Structure formats: C-alpha cells, structure tokens
Amino acid sequence: MSATLATPAGFAGPTCPAAPAASGASIGRHAVGHAKDAVLAGRYELRERVGRGSAAEVYRAVDLAGGPDAAVKIAVAGEPKNRNVILNEAAVLATLDHPSIIRFIASGTTRGDGTHAGRPYLVEELALGQSLARVAALGRCPERELAAWAHCLFEALAHLHSHGLVHRDIKPSNLMLSGLRRSPVRIIDFGITARSGASPEPGISSGTVHYMSPEQASGGAARHSWDIYSMGLVLLELHTGAKAFPGTAVESLVARTFRSPHVPDSLDPEWRSFLCSLTAMDSAERPTAAEAAVTAARLMRR
Template sequence: MNSTRAIGAVLADRFRLDRLIGTGGMASVYEATDAALGRTVAVKLFRNDSLDGAGPERQSGEIALLASLNHFALVTLYDAGTTEINGAPRTFIVMEYVDGSDLRTRIQAGPPLEPADVARMGADLAEALHYVHGRGIIHRDIKPANVLLGASGFPGRSMHAKLADFGIARLLDETRLTATGTLLGTASYLSPEQALGGSLGSPTDLYSLGLVLLECLTGERAYPGTAVESAMARLQRQPSIPASLGSGWSQLLTAMTSRDPADRPTAADAAVTLRALATTGLATDVPAPVDPSAAATELLATIDATSGVESTAAMPAPTRLLPAADDAPAPTLLLPVTPFTPAPPTAATVVAPVVAAAVAAPAAASAAPTAVPNAGGGVLRSPSSQPRAMPKRAVITGSIVIAVVMLGALIALFIATQTVQPVSPPPNYPAVDGQLGTSLQQLQESVNP
C-alpha cells in the first residue's frame, strides 16, 4: 500500500496525519497533529499484511510494551488504537515526536561524531537498555535508524538520544513470534547469536549498540555488504577498532562486540564506563572506594619518599591526654613528727625539721607532675620542661604556714635556752650540844626544801 495515500487521514477523530517521516518493513511513521491537545506527535501506522502471520499479535504486544515503559531515553507512548483507512483496518500508536533527525541521517551527513558526544549518547542508550532489560525485555533491533536525536538545549551538549521502535522486541520468557528461520533485525548490526538463529538475551543488545557506537566514531559500518555477507563476516572476524580512538574506547568496544555473550558487559556497566569516557575521555573503570587507612599510609609513604625518611608503614596510635591539673585532687602534705625527748631540746633539733618541712611543702606542690597538652598536636610535654606557675592562693597560704612555723620555732628556742638555776645548799650552822642543838637541827631540817 502506498504510504503517502494515508496523509490527511484523521485517526480516532483526533490525530491528523500531516507528512511521512519514514517507512519500515512493518509500518510507516508520520508527523501528525493532536487536535485535542494542539501538539505535534508521531503516529506509527502498521501494515495490514503481516509477513509471517503474527502481525496482530506483535502489534498488540508492542502497544502494551510501550505503554508500560517510562524512561528519559525511550520514546514515550501517548495513545493507541485501530482505525479504518481506505477500507482496511489499521492498527496505530501515537508517540512522542522528537524534533530532530535520526542517527543514521547524522552519520551519513558526516563527519564522524565527537567522541564525547558519542559517549554521552551511548550512556543514555545503555541506561535505557538497563531499564528495559530489568523488565525482562530485549530490543533486538538496535541500529542508527532507531536512535532519534533531539535538541538538548543544555550548554555544552548539542543533542540527546532516545531509543525508538520496539516493534520487534519480545519478552525474554515469551514464545518466539517469528517463524522458524526468520531473522528480525538489521543485518549490519546483528549479534553472532542472531546470525546463527540461537537463543537471545540482553547481551545481544549490547553487541548491536557496540557496533552503532563504533560506526559513530569512524563513520563506517563494521560489517558492510549484503545481508548474507554481513552476517557471515561477524562469524569470521572481530570488528576493526582503530588504535587512534584510544585505549578506553578500544577496551570497551572490544568487550561489547565479543563473540561470546558471557564476555560482554551489562548495560549498567557499559553506561558507567561511557559516562567516565564522556567526562575524562580516558577512564574505563569506575574508581574503587578509597580505604582511609590505606590512603593515610600511602600519603605517609609519599612524604617519606620526598623527605628521604623511611616509612613506618602504619599510622601512630592516637595520643591520649591526661586530665588537667586543675581537675586533680590537691596533694596531701605530711609533716615529719618529732618524737618527745626528755632531754632539753636544743635550737638545732627544734628549728631544723620544722622549717625544712615548711619550706619543702610549697616546693613539693610546685614540682608535682602536671600534664600540659601541646596545642600544636596533642602531644604531652615533660613536666620538667614546662613548670607550672603556682596559683596566687597557694602562695599566700604557704607564706602564712611558714610564718606560723617560724614563730613556734622561736618560742621553742627561747624555752630551750633558759638555764636551770642550781639549788643553794642549806646553811651550815655550828654544832650546839645538848637539847638546844637537837632543837636547832630539827628546825633546820623542817625548812630545808
């Protein structure tokens, strides 16, 4: 059926087909106007003659599939239905209209895209694939014509990419809709397992995306020629990746186009690597989390290497601060006890111990160990190198104690120096005989002390 004959038709009394955008094997895409909302949309009108007899099932499957998806790098589905055009029933879907060209047109116009633009676009598409793969869906037809490029409007970025056409996508666990031996997809971008008619999974989309990114960077298809030539070529050789692209691109594209699906990265891994390439142009791996202790050891090693000092290979244990001296209990001073001696004390025995103890008390208090934190880094200094000044209150108290002790010493010294007066011998009276002498002797004895 001639696709241009549908132009001007109004679908569901709402969507007017204005111009033909493109035609594929199963449908034609039109720019259309949504009369109800006054906006431009894209209408995909399916053919009514299916090649393998599974057209209606595939069409309804695509409608339900698109309606369930919501991602910034996927074309959004607005509406769907069935209408009659020129006497024949036609299924259609109404989608978001992307104002721009497709990637195939951009590559053909040349020159090759900038690597940073390719990395950002590839990261968007890889994130979209991660999203659909997580829902058990594979696209199976990743190619430049199915990548729509819209204006970015963001400084430093000229475009953003959206993945379109899930017309031949299928659920991973669903029975195949294609007839035996029928290949769905574009020959130049088929994965090896698609070319061999094998079992498909999410890695097949990563292979096709790798070929698309390589073509964006070089401007040439990796496997040109007819469908048979292109399909056979990928079974015989790996795609040629120019060394001029750099090691980052070379490693990523080599992994994505590996013949063994198990060796290909996941869509999430590819997205992370492409984001790194878009930022640095060189990174291929996401930096591992940094171990703080390892980083500190490495830093010490670097400093040691610069200064010529051998590394200790480990961080020193943190210094623990002692409690401040003000918080510690005051020391108890014990004065020496002088035992009682019956013998008269001398000045030296009384004054020397008391004065020595009184003088030694303030000195002992001032010499007590005091923890002084180092303001530069928490290191404790020796008490001998940092003497602590005595508080004013302690100085006054010590002075009073010294004065009292010295006064007591002087009093003791005065008492000790007093001499004992000798007792005078009794008077010697002359002897008197008789009764008178006896009476005089008795009188003398009574007055003697």
C-alpha cells in the same frame, strides 16, 4: 520506523531525568485525504504521511487539545504479522518510562469506513532530529558527544532489560537525536522487541544483519547481550564512519562468526577497551547495559 524532523540536539548534563507520563486512547472523524479515520485517541488528527515501512505507515498528527504534534503508526494492510508488530510495539512502549526511549501516548484500532479502518495504530512522541545513521554518514563524531549519547542509550537499555525485554534491532537508524534537554538521544522502533529467552518467531525478522551479534545471527533465544553487541557496533561506526561488517547480508553474517570487529589502535585506549568489551565474541564477556552506562559516564567526564 519513526517520523523524523531535522533539528539540533541539546544536552543538559550526564543525568537523564524521568520522562513525562503517557496519556490514553479512542478514535473519531474526518481525515485529510481520507474518510472518517483521521482523529485517533479522541484528539490526534492525521496529517501528512512522513514514512512507510514494511509493517507500518507513519503520519504526523496534530493534537487537537493543544499539545505537541505526535507520530502515528498504522499497520499496513495485508499480512497479519504487520498487525502483530504494531500491537507488540504498543504493548512494549506502554510499560516503559525513560527519557531516552520514545514515549508512548495511546494505541487502539481504527473504526469507521475510512482508508485505515480496522487496523491497529500506535500514537507516540514525534522524534525531532536526525538518526544516528545520518550522523555516521557524515564521518567521525567527537568522543565526548559520543560518550554522552552512549551513557543515555545504555541507561535506556538497562531500563528495557530490567523489564525482561530485548530490543533486537539496535542500529543507527533506530537511534534518534532528540532535540530535547532531557536526553540527547532516544531509542525508537520496538516492533520486534521480545522477551529475554524467547525463540525466533516464524516469519518475523529478528534484527538487521549488519548489527546482529554472532549468536543473534545464528538464530538463538533472545538475550540482553544481543543489544549490547549491537550498540557496540553502532558506537564503533560513529567513531570510524564505516560499518564494522560491510558487504552483502551473507558476507556480513559470515564475517562476524569468525572474528570480532576491528577496533582501530588509533582510538583512545579507554574507548578502545570499552568497544572491545561491548563486541566480545563471547557474550559472557560483555558488560551489562547498566555497567556500560557507568563506563560511558566516566568517558564523558573525561
């Protein structure tokens, strides 16, 4: 999960330039509403909590060195897997550098005797904007805007995949409008990202049911094609304003094992062909992320 603040998205063209470099880590002192665990990485002071998931609490943090506010994820106490999710996400983000991927800033373990003492944390760029889940709930999106988002998101996936990684949880709520000119959208929440070829871990969720590929739903080894299929379902939902496989978790899982998602005949033929290829039942028939980015750029130029 990631912190969000509503603001309009901006876009400067089809190219997503390189993201700024990340900075380093350590911890310090007094907290607002907590004791002695509020300054992380030597400069990020915790303020209000802006979100809470099963594995982490998310806080807005002020940069005491004068930089922009950041988001801080701190593992929820209790289950060891919560610690692992934060540690995994920090390790993954530290290796990535792309404008359409949330930017890593620092990570570490809180010290002292405060509320969060002894828990791993991750400091990352604060996501300014609404999620594509909110956008999808408002109905259909303009095709050119969708193409611009798809172009940058597939380029981000290509960057991730080039590192041998699979996101495994591509869904509208993990895709954020950025409000920044360097990229209109960003992928967030890399807590369950895994190496390509890795088998599912006991006790760790492997994605969100309504956006899983058929082979991901069956519990196979992680593949890059999972992310392609999931992104296809997201783009289809943004086109239609409805989930491709609605219903309960079981109903949704069963439906995708029998059929491809329905892509309306009323869509532009090139978009329809693109969406069908992304969500092909046979993973070998799906394009790579890099190929999908090229197609999205062509649709954007139209």
